[in-house]
Amino acid sequence: MKSNAARFAGNVACVEIGGIPISLSTRHERFAELLLQRYAGFLSSSRPEFALEFDIIDAGTASDEDVQVRRDGAEWQIQRGDFSARWNPRTGTGIVRQNANPYSLDSVLRIVHSLILAERGGFLLHAGSAICDARAYIFSGVSGAGKTTITRLAPADVTLLTDEISYVRPTDAGGVHTLQDGGGDAYQAFGTPFAGELAKPGENCRAPVARLFFLAQGPENRIDPIPAAEAVRLLMRNILFFAGDPDLVEKLLAVACDFVARVPIHRLTFYPDSKVWEDVRHSEARHFELRHFAGESAHV
Amino acid sequence: MSETYIARSSTIAARMLAGEMMVMNSADSTFFTLNPVATAIWQGADGCTPLREIVRERVCGEFDIEPEQAQVDAEQFVTELSGHGILRVSDQPLAGSQEVSR
Numbered sequence: 001m002k003s004n005a006a007r008f009a010g011n012v013a014c015v016e017i018g019g020i021p022i023s024l025s026t027r028h029e030r031f032a033e034l035l036l037q038r039y040a041g042f043l044s045s046s047r048p049e050f051a052l053e054f055d056i057i058d059a060g061t062a063s064d065e066d067v068q069v070r071r072d073g074a075e076w077q078i079q080r081g082d083f084s085a086r087w088n089p090r091t092g093t094g095i096v097r098q099n100a101n102p103y104s105l106d107s108v109l110r111i112v113h114s115l116i117l118a119e120r121g122g123f124l125l126h127a128g129s130a131i132c133d134a135r136a137y138i139f140s141g142v143s144g145a146g147k148t149t150i151t152r153l154a155p156a157d158v159t160l161l162t163d164e165i166s167y168v169r170p171t172d173a174g175g176v177h178t179l180q181d182g183g184g185d186a187y188q189a190f191g192t193p194f195a196g197e198l199a200k201p202g203e204n205c206r207a208p209v210a211r212l213f214f215l216a217q218g219p220e221n222r223i224d225p226i227p228a229a230e231a232v233r234l235l236m237r238n239i240l241f242f243a244g245d246p247d248l249v250e251k252l253l254a255v256a257c258d259f260v261a262r263v264p265i266h267r268l269t270f271y272p273d274s275k276v277w278e279d280v281r282h283s284e285a286r287h288f289e290l291r292h293f294a295g296e297s298a299h300v
Numbered sequence: 301m302s303e304t305y306i307a308r309s310s311t312i313a314a315r316m317l318a319g320e321m322m323v324m325n326s327a328d329s330t331f332f333t334l335n336p337v338a339t340a341i342w343q344g345a346d347g348c349t350p351l352r353e354i355v356r357e358r359v360c361g362e363f364d365i366e367p368e369q370a371q372v373d374a375e376q377f378v379t380e381l382s383g384h385g386i387l388r389v390s391d392q393p394l395a396g397s398q399e400v401s402r
Binding site: 230233236244245246249250252253254257260261 | 310311312313314315317320322326328329
């Protein structure tokens with residue numbers, strides 16, 4: 001508790017997800033404790049780039065009701081049954097009114113991060129992700145496609161980043177560089193505290209993205225290429241964005257096209273046993289081998 | 301004979317990748333991939349060039365298609381995309397058309 005007190009002086013904590021430190025403040029003691037517990041692995045001593053102030057009220061409970069995010073002048077207005085928020089990207093500050101519910105808190109943070117990332121060429125994705133042999137693999141799909149299943153099947157030497165919401169940023173943005181390969185990889189995947197059915201937060205670390213798989217479950221494991229346009233369509237379907245704002249959609253479509261052009265994307269049909277991870281590792285080795293012989297960076 | 305003018309909607313985002321034009325409507329997140337002929341029409345949808353001229357210059361001039369068939373296909377394409385709010389259609393020139401996205 002001593003370290004928590006140091007990091008939450010005056011009920012202000014700095015939570016750094018995806019290399020983006022955000023100060024979270026509240027006058028509500030119990031909510032402050034909840035926040036510290038929930039993001040324990042992501043507390044940071046970095047200087048915050050952004051600030052969110054939480055006003056705890058007696059709002060509704062966490063809701064599946066569609067969230068509404070719309071631009072109002074310089075600000076974004078964010079509304080759901082269980083919270084309301086205003087976010088000003090120009091000042092980097094926001095005010096959130098919600099009850100002391102951890103799911104509302106997660107949702108607000110995801111939305112704010114998605115808005116920040118859109119300006120920085122990154123995105124949040126409905127996907128599990130994990131680091132294997134110092135490279136990140138992302139497994140995307142709709143609910144029930146197997147995101148949690150494949151992360152649960154990961155061998156012991158694989159580091160979980162998330163089983164629910166993957167955090168992706170371009171390597172050359174915001175001073176993010178990879179130590180493993182001199183910064184040659186285009187995108188990095190970061191761990192997040194946003195857990196799905198696994199109910200386990202990801203590790204607070206990152207790695208260059210080796211490839212993205214769109215998941216399907218089947219009688220045997222197979223990896224198939226996906227044409228570029230189809231990959232963009234699937235990516236856009238699974239990227240978290242909450243606004244029908246044309247500028248935002250334009251930015252995200254540009255990011256999705258860049259990602260597809262730079263990162264190998266495949267469909268992974270898998271039978272749910274641990275052998276699938278052998279195929280995931282093998283796919284990376286095969287990719288490098290074929291790239292070498294082909295003399296180009298074609299996706300295999 | 302009245303002319304048909306087409307313009308890209310302000311609610312859409314479009315991007316070309318690997319030779320394919322992808323179009324997304326921000327209003328409802330519908331996503332379309334256009335074939336090369338549809339892409340040619342899309343790129344010509346500047347709001348002030350009649351559809352008939354777009355078909356003649358960009359479609360018949362570039363693809364091996366009979367003019368009558370090209371016009372029928374173009375009108376069908378325009379009807380479909382306008383139904384999704386992707387294209388605006390008028391019998392008068394349209395103002396405020398967007399630049400072609402990369």
